[in-house]
Amino acid sequence: MIDDLYYIEKHAYRTSIVHRLDARIKLLVTLAAILAIIAMPYSTKVYDLGAVLFALVVVLWAASRLSPVVYLRRLALIMPFGIFLIGFQVFVKNPYYEVFHPIATFPFGIEVYAESVQFASILLVKFIVSISFIILLSSTTRMQDLLEASGRLGLPREFTLPLGMMIRYIFVFADMFGKIRSTMETRCFDPLDRTLPYRYRLRQLGYTVGMIFIRSYEQGERTYTSMLCRGYGANTSLQIRGKALGAGEVSFFAGALALIVLSTVLIYLRP
Amino acid sequence: MHIPDFMFPVAQGLVYWVIALIFIVLALRWARHSMGEEKVPLVAVLAAGIFAIQALNIPIPWGTSGHMVGAALAAIVLGSPFAGVFVLTLVLLVQGVIFGDGGIIAMGANIINMGVIGGFVGYYSYTAITSMTGNSYAAAFVAGWASLFISAILCAVELAIAGTFPLVAGLTFMGTYHAVIGLIEGGITAFALYLIASARPDILEHPRGVST
Numbered sequence: 001m002i003d004d005l006y007y008i009e010k011h012a013y014r015t016s017i018v019h020r021l022d023a024r025i026k027l028l029v030t031l032a033a034i035l036a037i038i039a040m041p042y043s044t045k046v047y048d049l050g051a052v053l054f055a056l057v058v059v060l061w062a063a064s065r066l067s068p069v070v071y072l073r074r075l076a077l078i079m080p081f082g083i084f085l086i087g088f089q090v091f092v093k094n095p096y097y098e099v100f101h102p103i104a105t106f107p108f109g110i111e112v113y114a115e116s117v118q119f120a121s122i123l124l125v126k127f128i129v130s131i132s133f134i135i136l137l138s139s140t141t142r143m144q145d146l147l148e149a150s151g152r153l154g155l156p157r158e159f160t161l162p163l164g165m166m167i168r169y170i171f172v173f174a175d176m177f178g179k180i181r182s183t184m185e186t187r188c189f190d191p192l193d194r195t196l197p198y199r200y201r202l203r204q205l206g207y208t209v210g211m212i213f214i215r216s217y218e219q220g221e222r223t224y225t226s227m228l229c230r231g232y233g234a235n236t237s238l239q240i241r242g243k244a245l246g247a248g249e250v251s252f253f254a255g256a257l258a259l260i261v262l263s264t265v266l267i268y269l270r271p
Numbered sequence: 272m273h274i275p276d277f278m279f280p281v282a283q284g285l286v287y288w289v290i291a292l293i294f295i296v297l298a299l300r301w302a303r304h305s306m307g308e309e310k311v312p313l314v315a316v317l318a319a320g321i322f323a324i325q326a327l328n329i330p331i332p333w334g335t336s337g338h339m340v341g342a343a344l345a346a347i348v349l350g351s352p353f354a355g356v357f358v359l360t361l362v363l364l365v366q367g368v369i370f371g372d373g374g375i376i377a378m379g380a381n382i383i384n385m386g387v388i389g390g391f392v393g394y395y396s397y398t399a400i401t402s403m404t405g406n407s408y409a410a411a412f413v414a415g416w417a418s419l420f421i422s423a424i425l426c427a428v429e430l431a432i433a434g435t436f437p438l439v440a441g442l443t444f445m446g447t448y449h450a451v452i453g454l455i456e457g458g459i460t461a462f463a464l465y466l467i468a469s470a471r472p473d474i475l476e477h478p479r480g481v482s483t
Binding site: 143172216 | 462
């Protein structure tokens with residue numbers, strides 16, 4: 001995951017109408033869309049809402065002028081665990097259906113149910129839509145902008161300051177992680193090399209983890225000391241200036257929110 | 272163990288968020304008052320380090336790779352379960368919002384499972400076993416294992432309550448899987464603690480072998 005840090009941020013630093021959009025709006029639209037798709041009960045209505053929201057993602061992604069390959073690559077990285085959870089569903093009954101009809105039978109009494117397949121597909125739609133909005137948000141918004149947007153939206157300074165610190169140093173440790181991995185490779189050490197004794201690999205990894213821990217702690221000490229030198233104290237907070245929204249941004253926000261809310265309500269109320 | 276959003280109905284996700292927020296507020300209070308002065312930046316930088324630690328590929332005996340959580344290690348070294356909560360909250364926020372690893376609505380549950388359970392189970396099993404046996408490395412091993420295993424059990428129960436994963440299958444699969452990779456988490460926690468105790472014993476809140 002850490003390998004993709006620069007990949008994500010590189011795309012977030014590009015420019016387009018979506019990139020320039022205020023981060024508060026992108027954050028709120030993302031949260032609204034995720035809330036909408038997750039709040040829709042586990043029924044086939046999720047397909048319709050999913051189609052509307054995914055269409056919104058496609059339009060915004062096209063407007064961001066980012067390659068679809070970026071989206072697909074990021075989606076592929078996130079998918080595995082979710083796909084495992086979804087794939088498992090087809091073999092089990094769940095409390096959202098009353099009757100289950102087997103459509104395939106396997107040895108050891110394993111059966112695939114039509115209703116479970118439908119349930120799995122509903123989960124898949126929810127998964128893809130919610131993940132797509134996150135990918136869109138982080139691919140078109142710098143981390144620092146996201147942090148400032150959170151502060152402007154009322155995230156307490158107790159959160160913004162440590163979060164800001166973490167975001168800043170995550171790149172330092174991504175570099176350090178890369179160097180550690182190069183060093184391991186230089187010494188022909190591969191933690192996944194099964195020809196090496198398992199205990200030896202575990203010990204080396206343990207020492208590496210301990211070393212990263214100490215280095216991050218020491219970096220924290222240096223940072224803390226230098227902040228003290230610059231007047232850091234108990235009441236220090238991250239300075240986030242106010243920023244007015246443009247008329248276009250407000251219009252977009254109102255339109256996107258109306259689309260999300262109206263489509264959710266209309267699809268939910270439809271018999 | 273990063274639960275995605277689609278596994279929870281919204282109401283349950285929000286309930287977990289409320290519980291998580293209580294622990295986050297307590298963790299912030301710990302960072303401000305117990306860490307000595309205002310060392311919040313130090314813990315925040317440490318969280319970035321834990322993020323890197325989680326990126327390390329850990330070999331799993333049957334051929335795949337996994338990742339460490341690190342909540343128990345943070346709690347043991349900094350001497351408080353809230354260290355695990357604080358650090359994992361920051362890590363999970365970045366993982367969820369930037370990388371899409373773990374959901375937004377499910378983030379409360381993820382913070383409870385990995386940060387709260389990881390931190391509290393890790394820290395208190397470490398102090399209890401250290402005081403009983405005097406062997407802090409064995410205690411760190413058990414703490415690392417228990418923090419992961421109990422997190423997985425809780426995760427299976429939460430998914431069963433949500434109705435998206437059957438309880439028996441969840442306990443069987445997630446319990447068995449994490450009982451095994453918990454041994455790796457425990458082993459690495461013990462080795463890492465040994466290195467820290469050897470290289471920088473001063474940063475250990477409770478010196479090696481001494482219980483609270």
